[in-house]
Amino acid sequence: MSALALKNVTYRYKNSPKAAVSEISYEFMEGKVYAVSGHSGSGKSTLLSMLAGLDLPTEGEVSFRGNSLKDLDLDRYRRESISVIFQAFHLFELLTVTENVCFPMELCGIRPKDAKARAVSLLEGVGITKEKMERFPSKLSGGERQRVAIARSLASNAKILLADEPTGNLDSANTQNIVDILWSLAHDKGYLVIIVTHDSEIAGMADVLLRMKDGKFC
Ligand SMILES: Nc1ncnc2c1ncn2[C@@H]1O[C@H](COP(=O)(O)OP(=O)(O)OP(=O)(O)O)[C@@H](O)[C@H]1O
Numbered sequence: 001m002s003a004l005a006l007k008n009v010t011y012r013y014k015n016s017p018k019a020a021v022s023e024i025s026y027e028f029m030e031g032k033v034y035a036v037s038g039h040s041g042s043g044k045s046t047l048l049s050m051l052a053g054l055d056l057p058t059e060g061e062v063s064f065r066g067n068s069l070k071d072l073d074l075d076r077y078r079r080e081s082i083s084v085i086f087q088a089f090h091l092f093e094l095l096t097v098t099e100n101v102c103f104p105m106e107l108c109g110i111r112p113k114d115a116k117a118r119a120v121s122l123l124e125g126v127g128i129t130k131e132k133m134e135r136f137p138s139k140l141s142g143g144e145r146q147r148v149a150i151a152r153s154l155a156s157n158a159k160i161l162l163a164d165e166p167t168g169n170l171d172s173a174n175t176q177n178i179v180d181i182l183w184s185l186a187h188d189k190g191y192l193v194i195i196v197t198h199d200s201e202i203a204g205m206a207d208v209l210l211r212m213k214d215g216k217f218c
Pocket residue numbers: 013014016020038039040041042043044045046047
């Protein structure tokens with residue numbers, strides 16, 4: 001069974017004459033990396049926000065393991081089943097880097113001490129030093145903030161990872177490191193990874209490349 005499925009999904013923003021996503025049907029399977037590419041405004045982020053349960057489609061249906069998101073507790077779905085790396089990071093500016101990564105684990109009831117140990121290991125995995133872990137996000141570079149956002153998204157136990165341009169601010173060494181982490185989660189641990197990217201090298205490495213144009217896969 002697919003992990004996530006779209007059935008005739010259309011999304012129309014209020015007051016907008018044209019659909020941002022238009023009648024897409026598709027099934028995403030666990031254990032694979034999917035890249036979604038396409039020109040600016042083609043509907044990639046809108047699609048991701050429906051998969052993330054942040055918006056429900058105007059028409060059609062998004063399903064998680066065969067259950068329509070309409071029938072699920074969406075707060076729980078977002079907390080437990082999926083993890084999102086947003087295009088604009090959305091770090092909590094009043095929490096330190098470590099606290100940012102601990103936050104989703106504590107929401108899921110993990111003891112603070114265990115959460116901290118896991119946070120440190122995830123942050124080390126994306127190349128954030130111990131000293132930087134105690135800083136506030138505003139004291140980091142764009143690429144460092146992005147890597148913290150990635151570490152935070154890996155903190156939950158969700159097996160579906162949605163990422164909007166996760167390597168947009170990274171140099172090639174850090175991009176390769178993130179690619180290694182995400183690809184191994186899919187191929188070794190069975191995660192479903194969906195990455196929106198403009199980077200043709202990353203798109204070329206995905207198991208499946210989906211190109212979007214005018215709200216459709218083409
Ligand atoms: N809040 C909004 N209200 C109205 N229209 C919107 C809104 N957000 C996006 N759109 C429009 O919907 C279409 C798809 O936008 P979307 O953000 O999904 O594109 P994208 O493919 O992610 O682009 P980018 O590569 O620039 O991030 C665009 O035409 C955009 O102008």
